[in-house]
Amino acid sequence: MPPELQCAACGTRYADRWRCACGQPLDFVDRPLPEGSPPIPTTLDTREGLWTFDEFLPIERRVTLGAGWTPLVDSEGLSPSKSRTESGDAPDWNCAFKLESVSPTGSFKDRGAALTVSRALACGAERLVEDSSGNAGTAIATYAARAGLESEIYVPADATAAKLHAIERTGADVVRVQGSREDVTEAAIDAVETGADWYASHAWRPSFDAGTSTIAFEIAAQRDWHAPEAVVCPLGHGTLFLGLYRGFRALADAGWIDDPxxxxxxxxxGYAPFVEGSDDENDRADGIHIREPVRADEVQKAIAETDGDAIAIDATATDREHERLHEAGFPVEPTSAVAPAALREYRERGVLADDVDVVVPLTGRAKN
Ligand SMILES: [Zn+2]
Known part of the structure; x- marks a missing residue:
């Protein structure tokens, strides 16, 4: 294979590795951009799912479950006077929701997994390793099964049986690790460093956010190539946040939208490295319990370049918003609720005016 990956810190290039010898994450040397004006949205051939936008993607399609083209819907389904929750309050989000919760494996992680497992196949991988007890583990194990590859998923020892069910049913080997979330990652890294397995890490592989960047292409196309003024989304490692940034940046670079x-x-x-002074732990939003994001520098850059921000949401606000979402017809998991809760908070703080045009991805569906 040609040297397709490069380290931003030291410049070393590789055919394939999960991180640089210097310890930093890698990125693709080339992220392609189309030439010419954007296609008329209604003429897009959506049968290829995520690869509708293959002119922007550095990876060929080798495995698919048809992911992509999730609905973009108004947050209020009825006129404001009729849109009421049981408590009598109008939810009053005044935004559009991108329903990632209807993806084949139940979250936006389908996007990253489809491209990462396609990349693994291109690299000749036979057995994949990932560490996650949640949506990323489910997505990698499911796409590996779809591709006829074996997988080994490292999970925290205290992960509930319900969370692991979807992973185990794919035939993946589930390895339980005692200790913190960081200990689980270390155990997975030990395994890939001493063996021949391919590390399909959602945090480390640049294929993952190449996949999540497709959400930006879809949002723009679904709005006739008008980017929203703001997007509010959950942030752990930043796989969705960076996908949004890269996708909208690429659209602007291609001249298909004005600005990201x-x-x-x-x-x-309590798990908020991008927010100063966040203490009490939000144990409800367990999908983003990340204290050491791999691509922290890139996330900071994306926040700075888009005049963005990060805030921390507590468990009470998460639960309240989660309930409102279910009552309004959006059966999502608790982690998804932090984004609409943050939208409310950003408006209260005056960061967002009431009439700003906002899209909020609802990232994952409710588990049984
Ligand atoms: Zn390096």
């Missing part, structure tokens, strides 16, 4: 939207992050309180 302001990117506003919602972190879980």
């Amino acid at each position: 939207p302001q990117l506003l992050a919602a972190q879980a309180a």
